[in-house]
Amino acid sequence: MNKNLWAPVLLLAFHLFTAYSQLTTGWLNIDCGNNALRWDKNLLLWVTDNGYTQAGINKQVPQKQELEEMNTLRSFPNKAQQNCYALPFSAQTQRVLVRAGFYYGNYDGLSKPPSFDIHINGRNWSTVNTSTVVEGPIYHEAMYANQGAGSLNVCIVQDESGVVPFISSIEVVPIWVLTGPLYPEMEANYAYNLVSRINFGGEEVRFPGGEEWYNRVWTRGTTPPKCTEVATLPAFLPVPENDPPNSVLSDSIESMNIADPITLSIDLPQTTPQSAYLVLYFTETVTIRKPNDTRIIQIYINGQMKSTVTTENIECKVITIYPVTVVGPTINVTLASANGSTLPSHNQRHGSVHKNRGQQG
Numbered sequence: 001m002n003k004n005l006w007a008p009v010l011l012l013a014f015h016l017f018t019a020y021s022q023l024t025t026g027w028l029n030i031d032c033g034n035n036a037l038r039w040d041k042n043l044l045l046w047v048t049d050n051g052y053t054q055a056g057i058n059k060q061v062p063q064k065q066e067l068e069e070m071n072t073l074r075s076f077p078n079k080a081q082q083n084c085y086a087l088p089f090s091a092q093t094q095r096v097l098v099r100a101g102f103y104y105g106n107y108d109g110l111s112k113p114p115s116f117d118i119h120i121n122g123r124n125w126s127t128v129n130t131s132t133v134v135e136g137p138i139y140h141e142a143m144y145a146n147q148g149a150g151s152l153n154v155c156i157v158q159d160e161s162g163v164v165p166f167i168s169s170i171e172v173v174p175i176w177v178l179t180g181p182l183y184p185e186m187e188a189n190y191a192y193n194l195v196s197r198i199n200f201g202g203e204e205v206r207f208p209g210g211e212e213w214y215n216r217v218w219t220r221g222t223t224p225p226k227c228t229e230v231a232t233l234p235a236f237l238p239v240p241e242n243d244p245p246n247s248v249l250s251d252s253i254e255s256m257n258i259a260d261p262i263t264l265s266i267d268l269p270q271t272t273p274q275s276a277y278l279v280l281y282f283t284e285t286v287t288i289r290k291p292n293d294t295r296i297i298q299i300y301i302n303g304q305m306k307s308t309v310t311t312e313n314i315e316c317k318v319i320t321i322y323p324v325t326v327v328g329p330t331i332n333v334t335l336a337s338a339n340g341s342t343l344p345s346h347n348q349r350h351g352s353v354h355k356n357r358g359q360q361g
C-alpha cells in the first residue's frame with residue numbers, strides 16, 4: 001500500500017482525497033423500480049435500474065419505509081426470463097462489494113412475502129426470505145474478488161412455481177487496486193457472503209457519519225456477559241488492514257476479569273460445512289497500558305486455538321483467520337487471556353465473517 005510511504009500529514013490528506021473521489025465516481029446505487037434518479041439525504045446518487053436489466057416490471061410499495069429506495073421495487077413474474085442485473089466493473093477494480101436490499105411491503109396486496117434465491121455470476125449466492133412490513137428491509141451482501149475487467153451478474157431466481165421474486169435496491173462499491181489492502185487473503189473469482197460485521201462496544205456505524213469509505217455497515221454488537229464497554233485509541237498509521245473506520249476502532253469490549261474469556265457466538269445461515277474468513281481488530285484502551293503490563297489474547301473457534309495476539313498502545317492489530325471450516329447453525333469465537341498476560345482479553349471491534357460461496361464459473 002503506497003499510501004504508507006507518505007509523511008503523516010500528507011497521508012491523511014491523500015487518504016481523504018482518494019476516498020472522496022472514489023465516493024463520487026465509483027459507488028453505484030440502484031433504486032430498483034424507480035423512474036427517476038435522485039440524491040438521498042447523505043448526498044448519494046441513486047439511479048434507476050433501466051440501464052442494468054431488461055427483465056421485470058416496476059412496482060410501488062404502499063407501506064412506505066424511511067429509506068426511499070425501499071419504496072419501489074422490480075418484480076419478476078415471468079419464470080421463463082433470466083432476471084439478471086449486469087453490473088459493470090473495470091480492470092482497476094480489485095474487489096467489489098455488492099449489497100442487495102429487499103422490502104416486500106405488501107406491494108402485491110397478497111400479504112405473502114416470497115422466498116427465492118439470488119445468484120452471483122451463475123452461482124447460488126443465497127436464499128432470500130423476505131418478510132412482512134413490520135420486519136422492514138432485509139439485505140444480502142457479498143464481497144467479490146475479481147480477475148480483470150468484466151461484469152458482475154446478479155440474478156433473481158424464481159425457484160418455486162407461483163412465487164414472484166423481486167428486488168428493491170442494489171449497492172455496488174468498487175474497491176480499486178490502489179486502495180488496498182482490503183481483505184487481501186480473498187481469492188479471485190470467489191464470492192464471500194457477509195454473515196456479520198459488528199462494532200463491539202459502540203453504535204452502528206455507516207456512511208457518512210463514521211469515515212466509512214466502502215459503504216460497509218457495522219452493526220451494533222451485543223456486549224456479552226462479564227464484559228464491559230471500553231474506550232480505545234484508534235490508530236491512524238499505518239492504515240490498518242481493511243481500513244476500519246476510526247469510530248469503530250474507538251470503542252471496544254473488555255472482559256471484566258482476567259480469568260473470564262469473551263465468548264462471541266455467531267449464527268451461520270447454513271448448517272453444512274463452509275469456509276469462513278474471519279477478521280478481528282484489537283487496539284489498546286485510552287488509559288495507556290503500563291509498561292510492565294501485557295495483554296496477550298488467544299483466539300479459539302469452537303474450542304480450537306487459531307491465533308494469538310499481543311496488543312499494543314495506539315496500534316490496531318488485525319487478525320485474519322482464513323480459511324477455516326465452520327459448521328452451522330452457530331459457532332463460538334472465544335478470546336481468552338494467554339498465560340503471561342497481566343490484563344484480561346479485550347476484543348475490539350468487528351468480527352466480520354465472510355462465508356466463501358465457492359468458485360465462480
Ligand SMILES: *[C@@H]1O[C@H](CO)[C@@H](O)[C@H](O)[C@H]1NC(C)=O
Pocket residue numbers: 117124125126127159269270
Ligand atoms: C442456495 O443457497 C441457499 C443458502 O445460502 C440454500 O438455502 C438454497 O437451498 C440454495 N439453492 C439451491 C437451488 O441450491
Ligand SMILES: *[C@@H]1O[C@H](CO)[C@@H](O)[C@H](O)[C@H]1NC(C)=O
Pocket residue numbers: 115126127128129269
Ligand atoms: C430461509 O427460510 C428457510 C425456511 O424457514 C430457512 O431454512 C433458511 O435458513 C432461511 N434462509 C435465510 C438466508 O434466511
Ligand SMILES: *[C@@H]1O[C@H](CO)[C@@H](O)[C@H](O)[C@H]1NC(C)=O
Pocket residue numbers: 290292293342
Ligand atoms: C506495574 O507497575 C505499577 C506501578 O507502576 C503497579 O501498580 C502494578 O501493580 C504493576 N503491575 C504488575 C503486573 O506488576
Ligand SMILES: *[C@@H]1O[C@H](CO)[C@@H](O)[C@H](O)[C@H]1NC(C)=O
Pocket residue numbers: 265302303330331332
Ligand atoms: C458454544 O458455546 C455454548 C455455551 O458455552 C455451548 O453450549 C455450545 O455447545 C458451543 N458450541 C460449539 C459449537 O462449541
Ligand SMILES: *[C@@H]1O[C@H](CO)[C@@H](O)[C@H](O)[C@H]1NC(C)=O
Pocket residue numbers: 339340
Ligand atoms: C503458565 O506459565 C507458567 C510459568 O511459565 C507455568 O508454570 C504454567 O504451567 C503455565 N500454565 C498454563 C495453563 O499453561
